[in-house]
Amino acid sequence: MNNIIAYVQNIQSLQNLNIVNFTCKGTPLKMMSLDLNNNIQKDTKVMLTCKPMAIALAKNLQGEVSYANRLHANILFIESGELLSALKLQFEEFILESIITTDSCKRMHLQTGDKVTALIKSSDLSIKKVLV
Amino acid sequence: MIKLNINKTLHGAEGVMNLHANLNIKKGEFVALSGKSGSGKTTLLRILAGLEEVKGSIKVDEQAWLENDKSLPVQKREIGFVFQDYALFENMTVEKNLLFVKNDKKLAQHLLELTELDSLKNRYPNSLSGGQKQRVSICRALMKKPKILLLDEPLSALDPTMRSKLQNELLSLHKEFHTTTIMVSHDPSEIYRLANRIIVLQNGKVINDGSPKDVLLKTQGSQKFSFEGELLDIKKIDVIYVAIVAIGQQLVEVVVSSSEAKNLLLGDKVNLSTKAFVPMITQN
The missing domain is CATH 3.40.50.300 (P-loop containing nucleotide triphosphate hydrolases)
Incomplete structure (x- = not known):
């Protein structure tokens, strides 16, 4: 779950701080990281991941937001609990899970089939493994 | 030499x-x-x-x-x-x-x-x-x-x-x-x-x-904050799970989603990791 396959586009570095830019089916993705393994270079295929709690959702998003990762997705399934809701999202061929408060889910009138933007901060995105 | x-x-x-x-x-x-x-x-x-x-x-x-x-x-x-x-x-x-x-x-x-x-x-x-x-x-x-x-x-x-x-x-x-x-x-x-x-x-x-x-530095992918531990307990609360993991002499709690919890068994040796940007540091 929350595994996205992407390719490294370029790496911006300052001492041991790095911003890695990826692309996944045309969607640009960004990750903030300290030292990177040497095998992560331009065109490296990686599996990215993030915790379900780190994915925020927006509907009819307008204006600017600082989230570096904005993924257009469809809601596949909503498991609504008393306080929290777990939503399964389809982004390209990947299934993502987002956990938000049930209050937010109700306020936004989120329903299966809705088009949403999944928002992930670059500091919350990480490389799960390097694929060859 | x-x-x-x-x-x-x-x-x-x-x-x-x-x-x-x-x-x-x-x-x-x-x-x-x-x-x-x-x-x-x-x-x-x-x-x-x-x-x-x-x-x-x-x-x-x-x-x-x-x-x-x-x-x-x-x-x-x-x-x-x-x-x-x-x-x-x-x-x-x-x-x-x-x-x-x-x-x-x-x-x-x-x-x-x-x-x-x-x-x-x-x-x-x-x-x-x-x-x-x-x-x-x-x-x-x-x-x-x-x-x-x-x-x-x-x-x-x-x-x-x-x-x-x-x-x-x-x-x-x-x-x-x-x-x-x-x-x-x-x-x-x-x-x-x-x-x-x-x-x-x-x-x-x-x-x-x-x-x-x-x-x-035990790092997996880009995770810089990583510990090995043993899964002691995992409980469902609402739509999420809370896992209790023993790391050395300490117990920690970690929130996981149902899909993350699916394959976990009590007593499993697990690796807890997060990015270096997340943990807060305070003086004792």
Whole structure:
């Protein structure tokens, strides 16, 4: 779950701080990281991941937001609990899970089939493994 | 420079094991030797000291310590050796313990001042604390200005505060004397603070050799904050799960989603990791 396959586009570095830019089916993705393994270079295929709690959702998003990762997705399934809701999202061929408060889910009138933007901060995105 | 290429058959707890090491250690390096007990660490120190029969070659600064079965005797190898137990001469004062090795009052005084033992120099070892005794052993090992200082878990019997104090003193002594040092240690923080290189042994073989940061940071992908633990409990609350994981002496709670929880079994060895950007740090 929350595994996205992407390719490294370029790496911006300052001492041991790095911003890695990826692309996944045309969607640009960004990750903030300290030292990177040497095998992560331009065109490296990686599996990215993030915790379900780190994915925020927006509907009819307008204006600017600082989230570096904005993924257009469809809601596949909503498991609504008393306080929290777990939503399964389809982004390209990947299934993502987002956990938000049930209050937010109700306020936004989120329903299966809705088009949403999944928002992930670059500091919350990480490389799960390097694929060859 | 130490050039060592040795082979020795050991009869350990888990049967016969071949200890093999082929290492180059630069002058002035501080090397930590790590690995499970029985992996050959202490034997390697004893080989360098000339206390074990071994096949191979050892060269220190172009002088052969071991070559074609000819071995330089222990007393001719310029070595300082500090063990976990202090091995002091109980019938001699602190100062005499140092002067017994080499009659150099000036150096003894200097070493005692560096390690804050000056005021205790007329005391006998049995009136000293563990930390003080170990400082005397370290000073004594440095009296001959050895080419190599060998430390076999020198601080492992001490409490954490004394340990940290002695780590600082070892660091100051290393800065002052630049003695090539090889220390057996299991403590990652000690290794990180003191050593510029770590060599990890397993079943008599070198399985890792690099900088402490590269070797000890257990990172998976881009996760920098990583711990191994045991899953003690996992409970469903609303649509999420809360896992309780034991890490060393501490318990931590981690929130996981149902899909993350799916394959977890109680008692599993698990790795907890997060990015370096997330943890908060506060002073105690």
